[in-house]
Amino acid sequence: MSKKVIAIANQKGGVGKTTTVVNLAANLVKEGYKVLCIDFDGQGNLSDYLGYSDGQYVITDILKAEMSKQLTDEDIEGVIKHSKSDGIDYIPSDISLSTADMFMATAIGRENVLKKVLAHKCFDKYDYVLIDCLPSLGILVINALVASDGVVIPVQTQKFALNGIVQFEEIIELARELNPDLQLYGVLETMCDNTNMTKAVDEALLQMYNSKVFNTRISKSVMASNSTAEQKALSDRSKLGSQYAEFTRELISRLQSENAMELDGIEQGDDE
Numbered sequence: 001m002s003k004k005v006i007a008i009a010n011q012k013g014g015v016g017k018t019t020t021v022v023n024l025a026a027n028l029v030k031e032g033y034k035v036l037c038i039d040f041d042g043q044g045n046l047s048d049y050l051g052y053s054d055g056q057y058v059i060t061d062i063l064k065a066e067m068s069k070q071l072t073d074e075d076i077e078g079v080i081k082h083s084k085s086d087g088i089d090y091i092p093s094d095i096s097l098s099t100a101d102m103f104m105a106t107a108i109g110r111e112n113v114l115k116k117v118l119a120h121k122c123f124d125k126y127d128y129v130l131i132d133c134l135p136s137l138g139i140l141v142i143n144a145l146v147a148s149d150g151v152v153i154p155v156q157t158q159k160f161a162l163n164g165i166v167q168f169e170e171i172i173e174l175a176r177e178l179n180p181d182l183q184l185y186g187v188l189e190t191m192c193d194n195t196n197m198t199k200a201v202d203e204a205l206l207q208m209y210n211s212k213v214f215n216t217r218i219s220k221s222v223m224a225s226n227s228t229a230e231q232k233a234l235s236d237r238s239k240l241g242s243q244y245a246e247f248t249r250e251l252i253s254r255l256q257s258e259n260a261m262e263l264d265g266i267e268q269g270d271d272e
């Protein structure tokens with residue numbers, strides 16, 4: 001299997017994107033896959049989570065080098081960090097990424113910069129590349145979607161959860177003009193509880209996205225913030241941790257059936 005690039009995205013802030021990236025990555029590693037996470041948010045939350053300390057090279061340096069056509073595999077290897085506790089590789093980010101709108105705005109092919117970065121050979125050793133998107137609809141999110149095979153949208157099942165989802169779909173459509181094969185791998189309900197609000201959002205999502213809503217739902221729990229504070233993925237002995245393990249298995253099996261369909265398509269194409 002060639003590497004799968006997955007964007008975890010939603011322009012709403014605080015819906016569980018970063019938490020999902022960390023725990024999906026940790027569970028993929030447990031399943032035996034080689035995983036790279038890209039922190040694509042100037043807040044640098046994922047980098048903090050994975051133990052990055054300031055002052056080293058970050059994703060911004062990679063994007064700039066790519067734009068000036070000077071990026072080498074060696075440069076990239078120099079930026080990739082290895083998280084000791086979870087066995088995850090990652091490319092960190094810091095506040096400098098917030099200037100991307102400026103340094104990318106007028107460049108030709110500005111939507112394709114990350115895609116070109118990921119075409120470098122040194123990424124071939126990974127089974128999964130997970131992109132932790134910032135909460136926005138700007139040029140960085142477009143770059144993430146253009147560079148990805150598919151997108152997972154975490155949705156917090158709380159008030160106003162669905163505001164802005166239409167705009168998010170528009171940005172997916174825009175990305176598809178440059179990346180026609182971009183898939184919606186699914187919608188992950190996060191921070192679920194027993195309230196009517198969770199029920200209402202769940203029903204609305206099922207109406208809109210049908211079987212694209214993952215069967216696994218992530219509960220609302222302080223365990224999430226504890227794990228953020230401890231800079232560690234959730235233990236699968238915890239309720240939330242086992243939900244993320246289950247979500248990981250569900251995603252893997254979706255990707256496997258997608259792969260099988262692609263192969264079918266190729267074989268049918270050959271017959272013609």
Ligand SMILES: Nc1ncnc2c1ncn2[C@@H]1O[C@H](COP(=O)(O)OP(=O)(O)OP(=O)(O)O)[C@@H](O)[C@H]1O
Nearest residue numbers: 013014015016017018019135191219220221224225
């Ligand atoms: N299932 C959950 N239950 C309770 N709190 C959670 C849950 N998942 C995440 N959180 C907490 O909610 C906050 C936001 O989560 P997270 O950083 O993962 O969201 P995000 O979508 O990446 O945010 P941003 O848009 O700012 O990047 C964090 O403090 C996190 O610890």
Ligand SMILES: [Mg+2]
Nearest residue numbers: 017018041045
């Ligand atoms: Mg985040």
